[in-house]
Each structure stands twice: as C-alpha cells, then as structure tokens.
Amino acid sequence: MVRGRGGVIGDFVFRNLTFFFALLVLLILGGVIVALIEGALPALTTFGVAFLYTEVWNPVTEKFGALAPIYGTLVTSAIAMVVGIPVAFGVAVFITEICPLWLKRPLATMIELLAAIPSIIYGIWGLFVFAPFVQSYIQPAIIDTFGQLPGIGALFAGPPLGIGVLTAGFILAIMVLPFISSIMRDVFETVPSILKESAYALGSTRAEVVWHVVLPYTRIGVVGGVLLGLGRALGETMAVTFVIGNAHRISASILQPGTTISASLANEFTEAVGDLYLSSLIALGLLLFVITFTVLAIAKVMLLRLQKQAGG
C-alpha cells in the first residue's frame, strides 16, 4: 500500500507537470495575441479603420496606412501560388504515378530536404543571382511583349529594375514549391490502391486516374496543402525582403518595387523612431497574424477532415 501511494503522488505530479506545459502552448498563442494587440493599440486608435485602406506611409509626418504592405503581401503570394501550385501538382503526380520505383524515394527525400533550406538562402540567391538575370533578360522581354498590349500593358510597364513584386513572387514560388509538393505527395499516397487499380482495370489512362480518382478522393487534402503553402508564403520574410525593393507604394506594374508586411517589419522595425511608427509596424504584424491564422486554421480543418476520411 505504501508503494502504491508513492505511485499516486508521482502520477499526480507528472500529470500536472505535463498538463502545465500543454497549457503553456495555449498561453504562448494567447500571449502573442495580447502582446500584438497591446502594441498595435496606439496606431489603431489614432488611425482607426482607415489604417487598413490608407496608402500613405510617412514617418516624418507620422501618417501611416497599411494598404501598400497588405497589397504587396497579397500580390506576391498570389504570384507564388499561380506559379507554384501547377508545378507542385506536376511534381507530386510525377512522384506518385509516373516515376520508376527506384527513383521515388531519392526524389521524395530530395524535395523534403529542399523544403528545409532556410528562406534566407533563397533571399540571398534572389538578390545576387536571380534579380540581375531577370533585369537583363526576362524583364526587357516582358516589357517589349506584354508591356505593349493595350489594357494589361500597365501591369508590365516601367524600367527593368530586376527587384520588384514579380521577382519576389517568383522566388516565393520556388520556396513554397517543395513544401506544397511534398504535402500533395503525402495526400496522394493516401488514395487506396484498390481504387486506382479498379479505374485502370476499366481502361482508364493515367491522366484519367489522376483526374477522376486521385483528385476527387484527395480534394480536401490538396486544398489544405495549398493553403498551408499560402500561409507560409504570406508570412515569409527573408526570401521577400531581399528582392522586393521596400517601396511603400502601390504600382500598377508588377515589375516595380513594392513592400510586404513582413518585409516592412524586417527593414524598418529596428530603425523606427517614435512610438506611433513602432506601433504602426506592430499593427502590421497583427494584421499579418490575423490573415495567416485564418488561412492556417482553414487549412488545418481541411487536412483533419481528410485524415478522418482516410481513417474510415
């Protein structure tokens, strides 16, 4: 009985210890929310809702609005998704359906390793290698062709600077590509082979199996994976900061410099003078948090639903 009581005390202590640390995870998130709101309060009370749709960002007159960074964040992420999703889908289809068995594991491992490379590496590469290349070859070509079209020409107007919204979006695409394709691959692997085999037995081609069996079965998971990638692209800092140009304005042309929420924070935070300036930057952080939290939460719910479905 004495030894039994020792176990009871040990259990009580250990259970509550682990409970405390689990609670800590919630407290961290709560702390993040409280700290951001508290820091952002001066800016939000000064500018009100107008903060969201004002383009002015002037530290001298202390007038701040978040429209340019919000716009930049959304546009770079959109470019990253437009370029990244089809390529990631192609890679995932290649690995799960086409690739010979001996190549499957090395390729999958390689893509997962690439997803682990820190974003600052993509940033420094973008600045020194990709931006000069874009400036001398790609942008002149785009300006000469698309830039001359009536209507959409404005999107591709201006001098070739190398750095800018399009370059940043493309580097984001390269960065999220391994991430999205490895999730898509995981999700595709959950399709029971009996379903695919049945479709093949009925005479389907590979493309038809992917389109009519794999995709319908994994639809929720694919969208979840894409949203996880989007969450990452929205909050990505270093890959973008190097090449976006950090200009607080909205240009019609995607070849021109812009800024994103995270790039503004990285570039200006430690140099911000004045409480209102600092508070406005924290308010930007709060906005970013709200946006990514929403996207990630939706992604999580979708992936959980797929898990339940796969589990029966």
Place this chain on the structure above:
Amino acid sequence: MVLYARRRIANGLIMTLSVVATAFGLLWLVLVLWTLLWNGVAAITPALFSQMTPPPGSAGGLLNAIFGSVVMTLIATLIGTPTGILAGTFLAEYSRGSRFGEVVRFINDILLSAPSIIVGLFVYEIMVVNMGHFSAWAGAVALAIIVIPVVVRTTEDMLNLVPDTLREAASALGAPKWKVIVMVSYRAAIQGMVTGVMLAVARIAGETAPLLFTALNNQFWSTDLNAPMANLPVVIFQFAMSPYADWQVLAWGGALLITITVLFLNIGARALASWGTFKQ
C-alpha cells in the same frame, strides 16, 4: 477509335507536362544550391572561423556570428526540448479524445506554421521592451518558441506509435502511470523524439526573422547574454544587403555554412529515424 486516340493524346500531354513541371521545379532548386556552393566555397577560408566580422573594406571572418548562433541555438534547444516533450507527452498519454487536448493540438499546429517574424515581434514586446535593450536571451527565447511546436508534434506522433500492449503490460505489473510513460513509452519512442529535436534545431539554425528584433547584431566578440549578440542569419542579411564586395563574400560563406548545417541535421535525423525502424 477516335475517342481512344484522343484520350491517349490527352494522357501523353498531361504526363509530359508533369515531367516538365518536375524538371522545371528541380532546375531552380539545383540552380539555387549550385550558385550557393559556387559562391560559398570561395568564401570558406581559415579566417572565416578565426576572425571577427570586419568593418567594410578590411579582412575578417564570422567567428563572433558563428559563436552567437551556436549559443542561442543551444539555449533555445535547452528551453524548447523539455517543454515540447512534456506538452507532447500530455497530448499523447493523458488527453486522448479530450476536448482540451484537441484544442492544444490544433493551436500547436498553427504555431508550427505561423510566420516566424510574428514570434520576433512577440518576444520584442515581452522581453526587449521590458528589459530596455536587445539581448541574446531574447533571441534564444524567440528561437525556443519556434522549437516548442516542432518537438510537441513529433513527441506526440512518436508516443502514439508505441503499442498500447506495452503500456498495458507495464501497468499489469503494477507500475504507476508516470513510470509506464518514463520507462516504457519514452524508451520505445526515444529515437523518434531525438529525430524531432534534430529537425527543430535544423529549423532554427537558419531562422532570421525572429532574431532581427531580439538578438539584433553585434560587430564584436561578446559572450554577454544580456547584450545584443551577433548571429549568422542577421549578419548574412546585413552583409548581403550592403554595397561592399568583401561583406557580400562573407555573406555567401555564412549562407553556405547554414545550409550545410541544416542539410546535415536533416539527413542525420532521417538516418536515425530509418535506423530505428530497421532495428524494430
């Protein structure tokens, strides 16, 4: 027959596109690694590991930055690992099917992919503002907050893989639950848990954004954890954005060092994980 030919052409087209997409994707990734290696190897000299970050125009190395990165990564791992393991233990062993466990799991997954710059802002608000200055402690705490969700997730996943029959056998012998967890579950899952910690270290080894407003940077050798401390990612950021050629070379060298560390940790973690499954 016409229909069949059309389907075959469509199939060929889609499969070709998928191969092209793979080649296209891999091409960029190979290019990134290739230029990194090309520019980085030239910067790897003995001075890189033995001298301090220089003022522009003179020779130097990254010793203080390497030291700072190692110290902060170490402290972050020491804080984050026990926290993550205990929280993961709660999720796997004590909260099966409970509402609270589900909420913690969900929030943890969100923290796992939350933008790291937000973590930097958070630690700035709670530590830097209160202490009145940037410090290595703040940097380490910011990194620890990134470690925790990774370790929670892998610990929980690995403990869930431990068969219940092992736990039941230990309980049947009269072991209290905490002993079952510590002496049976942990032992069965230890390899996976170590893998998780290694992946977490790899994750923070190259993190830049959370250090920008916490540890800041320091041009000189400093071991004072209460003062700003140099670290590789922020030095790379600062040097790469500078107009000085010798600073840019050092940035490439630092970038190569970080990449090698991260890849090495990842490959090691994978090797450890697969070694475990072979042993079973």
